[in-house]
Each structure stands twice: as structure tokens, then as C-alpha cells.
Amino acid sequence: MVFGNSCKQCGVRGQALCGVLADEELAPLAACGVQRSLARGETLVHAGDQAPICANIQRGLMKISHINPAGQEVIVGLLWPGDFVGTPFAGGQPLPAAHDIVALTPVSLCQFPQARVERTMVAHPAMERALLSRTLAELGAVRTRLSRLARATALARVAGFITESAHRSGVDDGETVTTIELPLSRGEMADLLGLTIETVSRQMTRLKNAGVIGLPGGRRVEIHDPDALAEAAEELV
Amino acid sequence: MVFGNSCKQCGVRGQALCGVLADEELAPLAACGVQRSLARGETLVHAGDQAPICANIQRGLMKISHINPAGQEVIVGLLWPGDFVGTPFAGGQPLPAAHDIVALTPVSLCQFPQARVERTMVAHPAMERALLSRTLAELGAVRTRLSRLARATALARVAGFITESAHRSGVDDGETVTTIELPLSRGEMADLLGLTIETVSRQMTRLKNAGVIGLPGGRRVEIHDPDALAEAAEELV
DNA sequence: CGGGATCTTGAGATCGTTCAAAGTTTGTGG
DNA sequence: CCACAAACTTTGAACGATCTCAAGATCCCG
Numbered sequence A, B: 001m002v003f004g005n006s007c008k009q010c011g012v013r014g015q016a017l018c019g020v021l022a023d024e025e026l027a028p029l030a031a032c033g034v035q036r037s038l039a040r041g042e043t044l045v046h047a048g049d050q051a052p053i054c055a056n057i058q059r060g061l062m063k064i065s066h067i068n069p070a071g072q073e074v075i076v077g078l079l080w081p082g083d084f085v086g087t088p089f090a091g092g093q094p095l096p097a098a099h100d101i102v103a104l105t106p107v108s109l110c111q112f113p114q115a116r117v118e119r120t121m122v123a124h125p126a127m128e129r130a131l132l133s134r135t136l137a138e139l140g141a142v143r144t145r146l147s148r149l150a151r152a153t154a155l156a157r158v159a160g161f162i163t164e165s166a167h168r169s170g171v172d173d174g175e176t177v178t179t180i181e182l183p184l185s186r187g188e189m190a191d192l193l194g195l196t197i198e199t200v201s202r203q204m205t206r207l208k209n210a211g212v213i214g215l216p217g218g219r220r221v222e223i224h225d226p227d228a229l230a231e232a233a234e235e236l237v
Numbered sequence C: 001c002g003g004g005a006t007c008t009t010g011a012g013a014t015c016g017t018t019c020a021a022a023g024t025t026t027g028t029g030g
Numbered sequence D: 001c002c003a004c005a006a007a008c009t010t011t012g013a014a015c016g017a018t019c020t021c022a023a024g025a026t027c028c029c030g
Helices: A016-020 A023-030 A112-122 A124-151 A154-168 A187-191 A197-209 A226-234 B016-020 B023-030 B114-123 B125-151 B153-170 B186-193 B197-209 B226-234
Strands: A034-038 A043-045 A056-059 A062-067 A075-079 A101-104 A105-113 A180-181 A213-217 A219-225 B032-036 B043-045 B052-060 B062-067 B073-079 B100-105 B107-112 B179-180 B213-217 B222-223
Touching: A023 A112, A023 B179, A043 A197, A062 A187, A062 B125, A075 A187, A075 B100, A075 B125, A105 A112, A112 A124, A124 A154, A124 B125, A154 A187, A154 A197, A154 A219, A154 A226, A154 B226, A180 B186, A197 A213, A219 B062, B023 B114, B062 B186, B073 B186, B100 B226, B114 B125, B125 B153, B153 B179, B153 B186, B153 B197, B153 B222, B153 B226
Parallel strands: none
Antiparallel strands: A034 A105, A043 A101, A056 A105, A062 A075, A062 A101, A180 A219, A213 A219, B032 B107, B043 B100, B052 B107, B062 B073, B062 B100, B179 B222, B213 B222
16 A cells, blocks of 8 residues: 655655645645654564554655565565555555565655554545555556466566666656666665575676666666666566 | 455445445446356456456456566466456546456456446445555565565465465465465466476475375365465565 | 665676477266 | 367376565665
8 A cells, every 4th residue: 555645744745646726625635644763674563453543755765565474574665755555444454564664775654653644544544545546556556466466477577677767866868877876775775675695795796787778886887778677677567 | 456346237346335334225336237257268457458457356367467578477366256347436547457467267256347447436335445446456466476585485475375375265274284276387386486387286286295284186286284385484574 | 975775787697488399087888 | 978079177298477585786874
């Protein structure tokens, strides 16, 4: 359940609810938001938690992760600034959280009492409708990601992640070389893409040797040939 | 977006909305449902379709599938009797369908005009809320499936599918040997689990040779050792 | 300028795929 | 009811992609 939000008091202008509700309609919700900060690695939601959390991410990046019995972690989703976290009306009864939600970077967010979110939604059907439509869209996106994880080669997964990160960075295309900062470490990329650290590293090197990208150091990536990168990403999507 | 539904006129008693709404509240929706049948292999929704479809599955099994540029198919979800298909309030504007929805068996369903579904939901917030909560649950389930596809071995995927099919068949546990009929062919299992037909077949044989299951022929599976089966499924979930 | 964490690279093992062929089941028409 | 064809399933052998284990190299922080 992730949707762009607008929290006047928090100073973030999101995408989804903004277009749907007038700012003053959001006031009752914004008024009860509590500012909160998370350090890198800090957990906002533990899988199995009964106490539901509703919050709006302002800065930083979070991961939704699943840890299997063997102790391996899989990142099943990322949350960016503007995204909403929470499961209002979760089945009527308190539904235990399905996954961990952890800060990948220092995060600041605006947290709301769930009951208040639910009451606000009852009062503003447009808001609930926006959340529903956002959730439906997210469901489609996760299914598409599922299909990629099922069949795509390691190279395609890595190329796809770089492409997506570039889009998220706002640096869309442009004929010139663009440089982005990957939001994840190699290990985190591996957990997200269902690969090992070594395989991720090897594919990065391969793209570099092919002249498609440059690796000037750190987490920086220069995109030399966006078309070739997109093509690599599509190889068995 | 899949949720159990109750369509009085269609004679199906689902799980989700039933508990939430009185039957007479559903009348306006049920009244405008159109009975429809699909042959095996027939497509209800094409990916990219603008015309949104809302329907309630009464009998049969459908797949939600994604076909990648290379022509490979991945089944990203299954729809069972009682499940609801559709994306009401899809982003305000008509959102093109993200995936194909195809009948795996002969299917009968009850189809509604989307506008009517939306109007009914506006009139009955409890219904919309039930859909939201169902969708959130489904999102969690798909994410969990994502984590399995990312890491689980072929054996675990196949064992997990058999276990899940057994649960769906209603045959829960019981100390005695239970026999179920798998709803999918080997090829469909392969598309669902991200494997090849041959690998699926080999894992089935492996489970049979280990005495965990029996394969009396056709799509039938005898579950001899549910614990061992569950254990095989958890090996790297 | 260390020192720990992160990243890269190599060599060998493993798991799943590919290609190929034989064996079953299913459904149809005589 | 049987015969036959088509579709589906099983099995085998070789290949290839990714993982595992093991060193180095590099980056980042104090």
C-alpha cells in the first residue's frame, strides 16, 4: 500500500491525493501527523506486528523486505519520498504486517494514528478511492516485477534496475551522458533482484566493458548508451 | 484485485463482501450482472485493453499472465471461483489493463458494467472498503510470492505449489493419504513457477521417488507425507 | 594514514535449461 | 469399444548461467 501523498505540514508535495483533494480537506489528517526520524537500518514495521502504522515518507529510502526461514532476505519493494505506508481497513480486524519495512538511508516521515486515517477516509471518500486506485496500480506493478524475476537473466535484471533508478532520479533521457547515484549497495541490489552480490558486480562490469555505462566510483553510474541499456533490460523481461 | 464476492443471482456465496454487506445491499449490483461463459483458452481481458471489465468468477479457473518481448509467458496470478476481476476507480482515467486474463478451464462468470460497480461502491462505502482491504491483502500475497520466486529452488517451488493446491482443494490435512487433482498442466505450472516443463516434471518425479507423493496418473497427486512436502516447500522460501 | 566495509575478480561446483527421444494420456471418429 | 492421432509427460545427456568459496582491490570514515 503505497501512494503518493500530500502533507501540508510536512512540506512534501506528493502526486496522488494532491490532485484529488483540496488542501484544506487534508488538514484534519495533517494536523495529527507526528514527525519522526529513522536512522539507516532502523525498522519502522516488523513482520507480524499487530499495531498498524500509517505514515508518509518525506525523505530517504525504505525497503519492504521478506526474510525466509533460511535467513536470506528478499527486498520485495522500495518506498520513496512521497510514498505512503500502511494498511488502513486491514480486513476489519488487525491484520499482522506481512513484511518488514526498514530504512535504507536516514529517513524522515510523518506518522499518523491509524484510527485517524481511517476516520479521515470515511469522511473523504475521494481519499479512500485514491488509495484504492493507487493500490491497484501497485498490485499491477508488483505482478510485472514478478514476471521479470521469473524469467529475466542476471544482466537484464541489473540493467533494468539501473534504468529504473535513472527514471526515479528524474534524469529521464537527453542525448548527453547522465550520471546517477544508485540508491542501493551491491548487496541490497542482490536482495532486490534475487541474485548474489558477485553476480550483480559481474553484470555491472560487463555493462561497463561493453561501453554501455561507466563506473566512476562509489555508487555512481554514468549512462553512456541508454538505448543499449534498455535493450539489455528487455532481454527476457 | 481479487476478492471473494457474493452474487445472489449467480448463486455463488463468496467470502469477503458477504460478511460486510446485507444481501439486499448487493441487489443493485446483482441485478445488472450478465451471465457469461468462457471456453478453455478464451481471453477475458487483453493486456492494454482500455475497456475495463468487472466480473465475478463462479466456476472454473483463470490465469493472469504476462507475455514478455521474447514471447515467454509468465503466470502472475490465478483466479478461483468467488474471486472478483476488475479495477474500479482505476486512476480516474481509464487505465489500460496490465495483464491478460485467460480461462484455464471452462469458466462461467457474472459480468457487471464498470460504471455500475463504481456507482454501487459510492453508495455502499463498506463494499469499497472491502475491496480495498482485499486488494491490500492480495498485494501482500503477491510480494510473498515474489520472494519465493527470487530465491526458492525448483523443488521448493513445486512442493509449495502442490501444498497450496491441496489447501485450495479444501483437503486440509488429516493423517490419511489425500488425493488432489492439480488445476494446471505441467506447462502451466512451469509458467507459474518460472521453470521449464522438464524441470517441473523432474521435481515431481523426485518427490514421488522420495515417497512424499504418489502420481497415480493424469493430474492426480496423492500426498503421502504432508510434513515432508511442507518441509521441501520451505527449503529456501 | 590505517582499518573495516564494500566491491571486484577468479576458479570450480551446482542447478536448471536445452535438445532430443521415448512413453502416456486424452479425445475423436469409425 | 477400439484405433489412432495429438497433446502432454517423462527421461537422458550435455551445456550454460549463476552460485559458492576464496583472494585481492578499492572506498570511506575516523
